[in-house]
Structure formats: C-alpha cells, structure tokens
Amino acid sequence: MARLLFLCAGLFGAAGVALGAFGAHALKGRLGPEMLQVWHTAVQYHLLHVLAVAMAGAWLLARPNAPWIGAAGWAWLAGIVVFSGSLYLLALTGAKWLGAVTPLGGVLLIAGWILMALAALRG
Numbered sequence: 001m002a003r004l005l006f007l008c009a010g011l012f013g014a015a016g017v018a019l020g021a022f023g024a025h026a027l028k029g030r031l032g033p034e035m036l037q038v039w040h041t042a043v044q045y046h047l048l049h050v051l052a053v054a055m056a057g058a059w060l061l062a063r064p065n066a067p068w069i070g071a072a073g074w075a076w077l078a079g080i081v082v083f084s085g086s087l088y089l090l091a092l093t094g095a096k097w098l099g100a101v102t103p104l105g106g107v108l109l110i111a112g113w114i115l116m117a118l119a120a121l122r123g
Helices: 002-025 033-062 067-093 096-100 102-122
Strands: none
Touching (some): 002 033, 002 067, 033 067, 096 102
C-alpha cells in the first residue's frame, strides 16, 4: 500500500503543480479575481494534502501494519479529488451548485487528519 500511496502522491503532485501553473498563466486573463482565488485555494489544498499522502506512504514503509494511516492516505486522496476538484470545476464553469459538493471534500480531508491522529494513538 505504501508504494501505491507514493505513486498517487507523485501523480497528484505533478497534476497539482501543472494546475497551479495553468491557473497562474492560462487563466489569469480569463477568470475574474474571485474565481482566480477559488482556483488558488484548490491548488493550495491539493498540494498540501499531496504531502500528507506522501507522509502516509512513508509511515507505512516504517510500519506496514498501520491500517489507520493507510485509511488516512485514501481519505486525503479522495478529499483532493472532491474538494479541489469541485473548486477547479467551479472556477472554470461558474456552476454555483458545486459549492455544495466542496464541503464533502473538506470532511474527507479532515477525516484523514483524524485518522492520522488515531494511527499515532494506536502506535
């Protein structure tokens, strides 16, 4: 599972950097300041949680039998897709209903951190 989390962290990290560059260059003149800020928030949470996924992979290398940290890694990956993904789509389309989806991604990101805490308590 550690290798799979590292693979996902690498792919999601590359995508996050590419999406950040796309927002900074290609979208700068096409989106208004509010939607550019939405894009920036998506990239920020995306890349921050990619680091958390990589950390989960490293933890699993050291302690392969740590199911809580594996669950945390998957929660963070799902959170990136739902939270950042909905914000990317909101910025590109202006579809306000996506704002109702974003908090579900936030719950997944928070769940990942809680699962990490449980992993630490479990040793």
